Amino acid sequence: MTTSSRDEKLVLGIESTAHTFGVGIASSAGRILANVNYVYAPKAGGIHPREAAQHHGRVAARALKETFEKAGVRPKDIDGVAFSMGPGMGPCLRVGATVARAIALKLGKPLIGVNHSVAHIEIGRLMTGCRDPVILYVAGGNTMIAGYIDGRYRVFGETLDIAAGNCLDVFGIKAGIGPMPAPEEYARRGEKFHPLPYRVKGMDVSFSGLLTAALKLIGSIKLEDLCLSITETVYSMLTETLERALAYTEKKEILLVGGLARSRRLREMIEEMARLHGARVYCAPPEYAGDNGAMIAWTGVLQLIAGQTLSIEESRVKPRFRMDEAEARWRELGL
Numbered sequence: 001m002t003t004s005s006r007d008e009k010l011v012l013g014i015e016s017t018a019h020t021f022g023v024g025i026a027s028s029a030g031r032i033l034a035n036v037n038y039v040y041a042p043k044a045g046g047i048h049p050r051e052a053a054q055h056h057g058r059v060a061a062r063a064l065k066e067t068f069e070k071a072g073v074r075p076k077d078i079d080g081v082a083f084s085m086g087p088g089m090g091p092c093l094r095v096g097a098t099v100a101r102a103i104a105l106k107l108g109k110p111l112i113g114v115n116h117s118v119a120h121i122e123i124g125r126l127m128t129g130c131r132d133p134v135i136l137y138v139a140g141g142n143t144m145i146a147g148y149i150d151g152r153y154r155v156f157g158e159t160l161d162i163a164a165g166n167c168l169d170v171f172g173i174k175a176g177i178g179p180m181p182a183p184e185e186y187a188r189r190g191e192k193f194h195p196l197p198y199r200v201k202g203m204d205v206s207f208s209g210l211l212t213a214a215l216k217l218i219g220s221i222k223l224e225d226l227c228l229s230i231t232e233t234v235y236s237m238l239t240e241t242l243e244r245a246l247a248y249t250e251k252k253e254i255l256l257v258g259g260l261a262r263s264r265r266l267r268e269m270i271e272e273m274a275r276l277h278g279a280r281v282y283c284a285p286p287e288y289a290g291d292n293g294a295m296i297a298w299t300g301v302l303q304l305i306a307g308q309t310l311s312i313e314e315s316r317v318k319p320r321f322r323m324d325e326a327e328a329r330w331r332e333l334g335l
């Protein structure tokens with residue numbers, strides 16, 4: 001090993017839940033040695049699971065080779081092999097799991113099954129230095145408010161139908177301007193706010209009625225105003241539920257993760273709310289906000305230290321793997 005001391009553990013991580021096939025290497029010293037991601041872009045419409053899986057199969061060998069080259073380590077220097085176990089699309093998950101099993105068996109190293117949602121949180125904590133945040137995980141496929149309590153990340157609230165990112169992406173595509181960030185860019189030139197359905201139940205949210213109502217208004221009001229109305233409504237709903245979770249848990253940190261965490265306006269609204277509660281807002285840097293291999297590698301490091309590894313027999317993927325089903329034993333170790 002050229003770049004690490006002998007007691008520094010290295011974990012290879014593989015992400016393949018949806019459109020991204022990502023490979024990363026992280027060390028127990030909190031270093032990301034490589035983060036290589038290949039993103040499948042469908043020619044039209046949404047992600048087709050089988051086509052995305054075929055994409056992942058095509059790029060896997062190349063992504064692995066690049067990762068080892070970038071990290072400057074040899075496969076035999078790896079101490080564990082982590083993969084995204086779920087939640088995600090079955091065919092996509094199976095590609096990552098198969099690659100991980102093959103490498104773990106060949107190298108004779110432990111296999112580590114990582115919950116994808118937990119990995120978003122852990123890379124966010126590593127990159128921002130926050131300790132015990134309330135988390136808003138917002139992306140194309142996920143909308144969740146969570147926090148660590150008694151050994152696990154608990155879900156306080158979530159979407160009852162479609163994800164916030166999906167709502168804005170579909171709206172943008174149907175309006176002819178494309179997915180996010182286009183709706184937010186158009187919203188900056190909007191002047192008039194039109195009320196749209198606002199659905200918050202406790203700490204849960206619902207976006208499908210809002211999307212239907214906004215789609216019906218395309219063509220009858222100025223597109224910039226409609227973009228302003230839909231983005232402000234979605235972000236207000238997220239901010240309100242996050243505020244409730246903050247008051248409920250009495251935590252003093254907020255962490256934004258997932259692709260939609262890149263939104264400037266969402267962050268602005270949340271920062272304004274946080275100020276009133278004396279809380280600080282942390283945001284995963286863009287390279288680590290969306291799906292990536294490094295987040296699986298880093299969570300793999302934490303699980304390896306906490307002894308959370310798997311046998312090959314236990315390594316079946318879990319397309320519906322919920323965040324609160326995953327133990328987070330490293331948190332009890334103060335990590």
Ligand code: FE2
Pocket residue numbers: 116120139258290291
């Ligand atoms: Fe994700």
